[in-house]
Amino acid sequence: MRHDGRLTTIGFDADDTLWQNEQFFRMTEKRFVAMLADHGDETLISARLLEAEKRNLAIYGFGIKGFTLSMIETAIEVTEGRVPAKTIAEILDAGRDMLSHPIEALPHTRETVERLAGDYQLVLITKGDLFDQERKLAQSGLGDLFDAVEIVSDKSAASYVRIFNRLGGGPEQSMMVGNSLKSDVVPAIEAGSWGVHVPHELTWVLERVEAPVEEPRFREISDLGQLPGLIESIVKAS
Structure with missing residues (x-):
C-alpha cells in the first residue's frame, strides 16, 4: 500500500478495538x-x-x-x-x-495491523492502568508491529495534538481508529485528525456520545478488516 505525505500516522485504540475488554x-x-x-x-x-x-x-x-x-x-x-x-x-x-484474563483479539486485528505496519507509522494510544495495558499488549503478540505506545490517563484533543506532533507529521497527517466515539473519534477530529469509528457491541455508557456525522474527517467501518481499503480511498482522494 502506497501513501503520500497527507497521511503518515495511524493511531489505534486497544480495548474493544484490537481485543475484547x-x-x-x-x-x-x-x-x-x-x-x-x-x-x-x-x-x-x-x-x-x-x-x-x-x-x-x-x-x-x-x-x-x-x-x-x-x-x-x-x-x-x-x-x-x-x-x-x-x-x-x-x-x-x-x-x-x-x-489475569487471557487476551481475545477481535476479528481482523492481526492481519490489518500487519498490512499497515511499515507503510505507516503505527501508534497504540490507550488509556487505563499502565501494568494492565502493558500486559495485554505483550500477550497480544502485536507489540513489535507498533512504532510507539502511548498509555494516557485520558484522551482529549490536546493529547492527540501532543502525540501526533511528537510521533508523526502532526494531527492533519494522522488518523485515530477506535470503538469509542467519545475518546477515540471526536477528540481526534477536534485535533485535526481523521477519526475512524469501529463500533463494538458493548460500549461503556460513559463512552457514548453522538457520532459527528457532519465532520468531513469522520468515517465509520464495521470491522478492522475494512480499514486498509478505507485508508486507500482516503489517500487516493487526497
Whole structure:
C-alpha cells in the first residue's frame, strides 16, 4: 500500500478495538451484583456502582483497579457499612481475575495491523492502568508491529495534538481508529485528525456520545478488516 505525505500516522485504540475488554467488566459486574443480592435488585446495585465509577474517575482513572475500588465502595454503601470481610475478599478476587484474563483479539486485528505496519507509522494510544495495558499488549503478540505506545490517563484533543506532533507529521497527517466515539473519534477530529469509528457491541455508557456525522474527517467501518481499503480511498482522494 502506497501513501503520500497527507497521511503518515495511524493511531489505534486497544480495548474493544484490537481485543475484547468491556465484556469482562460486564461479567464481573454481574458477579458483583449477585454477591449483594440480599441488599437490592440488580438495577439498583448497578446504578450505584455506575455512580461510584463516575465519582472516582478523576481519582483512580480508567481501568480494572479503579473499577475494583468502586465495587468495594458500592458494597460498603449499599450494606450501610455492614459488608462482610468475606465479600470484600470476593470482590478483590474478581478484580484479580480480570487482571489475569487471557487476551481475545477481535476479528481482523492481526492481519490489518500487519498490512499497515511499515507503510505507516503505527501508534497504540490507550488509556487505563499502565501494568494492565502493558500486559495485554505483550500477550497480544502485536507489540513489535507498533512504532510507539502511548498509555494516557485520558484522551482529549490536546493529547492527540501532543502525540501526533511528537510521533508523526502532526494531527492533519494522522488518523485515530477506535470503538469509542467519545475518546477515540471526536477528540481526534477536534485535533485535526481523521477519526475512524469501529463500533463494538458493548460500549461503556460513559463512552457514548453522538457520532459527528457532519465532520468531513469522520468515517465509520464495521470491522478492522475494512480499514486498509478505507485508508486507500482516503489517500487516493487526497
